[in-house]
Amino acid sequence: MKYYIIAGEASGDLHGSNLMKALYEKDPSAEIRFWGGDLMQSVGGTLVKHYRELAFMGFIEVVMNLKTILNNIKICKKDIEAFQPDAIIFIDYPGFNMRIATWAKARNIPTHYYISPQIWAWKENRIKAIKRDVDYMYVILPFEKDFYEKKHHFPVHFVGHPLIDAIASRTEISDAIFRTENNLSDKPIIALLPGSRKQEISKMLSIMLSIVNDFPDYQFVIAGAPSQEYEFYKPFLTSDNVKFISNKTYDLLSHSHAALVTSGTATLETALFNVPEVVCYKGSWISYQIAKRIITLKYISLVNLIMDKEVVKELIQDDLNTKILKIELQKILNPEKRVDLLKNYAELKQNLGGEGASKKTAQLIVNTL
Numbered sequence: 001m002k003y004y005i006i007a008g009e010a011s012g013d014l015h016g017s018n019l020m021k022a023l024y025e026k027d028p029s030a031e032i033r034f035w036g037g038d039l040m041q042s043v044g045g046t047l048v049k050h051y052r053e054l055a056f057m058g059f060i061e062v063v064m065n066l067k068t069i070l071n072n073i074k075i076c077k078k079d080i081e082a083f084q085p086d087a088i089i090f091i092d093y094p095g096f097n098m099r100i101a102t103w104a105k106a107r108n109i110p111t112h113y114y115i116s117p118q119i120w121a122w123k124e125n126r127i128k129a130i131k132r133d134v135d136y137m138y139v140i141l142p143f144e145k146d147f148y149e150k151k152h153h154f155p156v157h158f159v160g161h162p163l164i165d166a167i168a169s170r171t172e173i174s175d176a177i178f179r180t181e182n183n184l185s186d187k188p189i190i191a192l193l194p195g196s197r198k199q200e201i202s203k204m205l206s207i208m209l210s211i212v213n214d215f216p217d218y219q220f221v222i223a224g225a226p227s228q229e230y231e232f233y234k235p236f237l238t239s240d241n242v243k244f245i246s247n248k249t250y251d252l253l254s255h256s257h258a259a260l261v262t263s264g265t266a267t268l269e270t271a272l273f274n275v276p277e278v279v280c281y282k283g284s285w286i287s288y289q290i291a292k293r294i295i296t297l298k299y300i301s302l303v304n305l306i307m308d309k310e311v312v313k314e315l316i317q318d319d320l321n322t323k324i325l326k327i328e329l330q331k332i333l334n335p336e337k338r339v340d341l342l343k344n345y346a347e348l349k350q351n352l353g354g355e356g357a358s359k360k361t362a363q364l365i366v367n368t369l
Contacts, residue, residue: 001027001369004085005034005045006076006100008054008093010196010227011265013037015115015162015358016091018169020045022362033083035076038226048079052227054096073099080104086369090134091115098126101133110368114138114361116156120147121297127152136368138361141306142351159360160353163265167272168355170250178255182245187219188257190329191275193249195262196225198232203282205236208260210322211329212239218257223249258332260325267312268302271348276332276341278325279303279314306351311344 003023007016017039023030024044032045035054041047054072073096080088080100087110090097094117101111113134119126120143127148130137137156139145145158179186194204205222212220224233224246233244245252249266253259253273261270263281270277279301299305303312313328315321331337 001029001086001366002031002083003033003087003089003365004080004083005032005036005040005089005091006093006097007034007036007040007091008051008096010037010051010225012091012093012115013039013051014166016040017043018162018165018358019089019091019114019362022358023365025359026362026366033079033085049075054093069096072096076100077103080109085109087112087365089114089365092117094119094123094126098129098133102129105133105135110135112136112138112365112368115140115162116144116148120144127154130154136364138364140357141302142353143306143308157360157364158353159364160355160357161268162357163269163272164349164352165355165358167250167269172254173251175255178251182221182243182248184221184243185219187217189252189255190215190218190220191252191256191259191261191270192220192222193259193261193266193270194222195264195266196227198228200262200283201225201228201232204262204280204320205233207282207320207322207325208280209236209239209242211326212241214326215329216241219243221245221252221256223252258329260329263300263314263316265302268306271303271312271345274342274345276338277312278328278332279312280320280325281314281316282320283317303348307344307348311341311348 005016007013013036016036020032020040020043033048034040034045035049037051088104089112090101092115104111111134116137116139117126131154138159139156140161145156148154148156192208194201194208219241221243222233224244226247237244253270253275256275259270259275259277261267261277261279263279267279281300300314301312304310315324
C-alpha cells in the first residue's frame with residue numbers, strides 16, 4: 001500500500017518516525033512519501049519537504065509567512081496527486097493538515113489523523129471540518145476520547161501516548177560517559193529546553209539564562225533543537241556555567257536534576273523522565289493578547305491538563321521574569337517538593353496508558369485498507 005504522511009514539527013517527526021517503523025512492520029511492501037524531518041528520513045521512504053520550512057509560530061508570524069504557507073499547500077496537493085496514495089496520515093499540525101484533509105476527502109482519498117488537533121484548547125468549531133473530512137482519528141490523550149465521543153459524537157481510537165514508546169525504545173547511556181562526551185562537570189544538571197523555533201528560543205532562552213549566576217552549585221545545559229544550527233545559539237553561551245548540547249534532549253533529560261521548559265510536548269517528555277520542571281511561555285504581545293481571549297483552558301502544559309490540576313508551575317508572559325523564575329526553580333530543588341512531584345508523575349504515567357501507540361495506530365490503519 002502507498003501512504004502519504006504529513007508532519008510539520010519536531011514532535012511530529014519523532015512520532016512519525018515510529019509510526020513509519022510500525023507501518024513497515026505491518027505492511028512490508030509499504031511505499032511512503034512524507035513531509036517531516038531527519039528522524040522520519042532515517043526510517044526510509046521519500047522526504048518531500050523538511051519541517052524546518054514549515055514551522056511558523058504565533059498569529060503574526062503566520063500572517064507574515066502566508067505566501068510561503070499557501071505555496072507549500074499547493075506543492076503538497078500536486079505531490080499527492082502524482083503519488084496517488086491509498087491513505088493520507090496527518091500528524092497534528094492542523095492549520096496545514098486540515099486544508100489538505102478537505103481537499104483529499106473531496107477526491108475520495110482515505111484520511112487518517114494521528115495525534116488530534118488540540119481543538120479542546122481552541123478553535124473547537126474545527127470539529128465540523130474534522131467530522132466531515134477525517135475518516136479515522138487516533139487520539140493520544142485520555143480526555144480526548146470523551147471530548148470527541150461524548151461531547152461531539154465522533155468515534156475515535158485512544159491508542160495511548162507515543163512518547164512512552166519513544167522513551168522506552170531509547171538506548172541508555174551512563175552518567176559518566178554522558179558527562180565526558182559532552183564536556184560536563186560533576187555538578188547537578190539543570191536542563192534548559194527553550195523550544196524548537198527561532199522566535200520562541202529567542203524569547204525564552206535569555207530569560208532562562210538570567211538566573212544562572214544565582215545557582216553556582218549547578219550547571220545549566222541548553223538542549224539545542226535539531227532544526228537549528230549551533231551558530232544561532234552561540235550568542236547565548238556567555239557563561240562558563242552554561243553548556244550546549246544539540247539533538248540529544250532525551251539523553252540530557254535522563255541525567256538532569258531539574259529543568260526549565262518551554263510549553264509544548266517537552267513539558268510531558270520532561271515529566272516522563274521524572275525531572276522536576278518549571279514551565280515557561282512568552283509570546284509576542286499581540287499574539288498573547290489574541291490567544292488569551294480565545295483559549296479558555298485552565299493550564300497550558302500537558303502535564304497539568306492531563307492531571308487536571310497544577311502539578312508543575314506555569315510561568316506565562318509577564319510572570320516569566322528573572323525574579324519569579326528564580327523562586328520557582330528554588331522550590332523544585334527542594335527535596336520535599338521533588339518527592340511530591342514524582343508521586344504526581346507516577347500517576348500521570350498511569351493515565352497515559354501503556355506502550356504500543358505507534359503499533360496500535362499502524363495496525364488500525366492497515367486494517368482499514
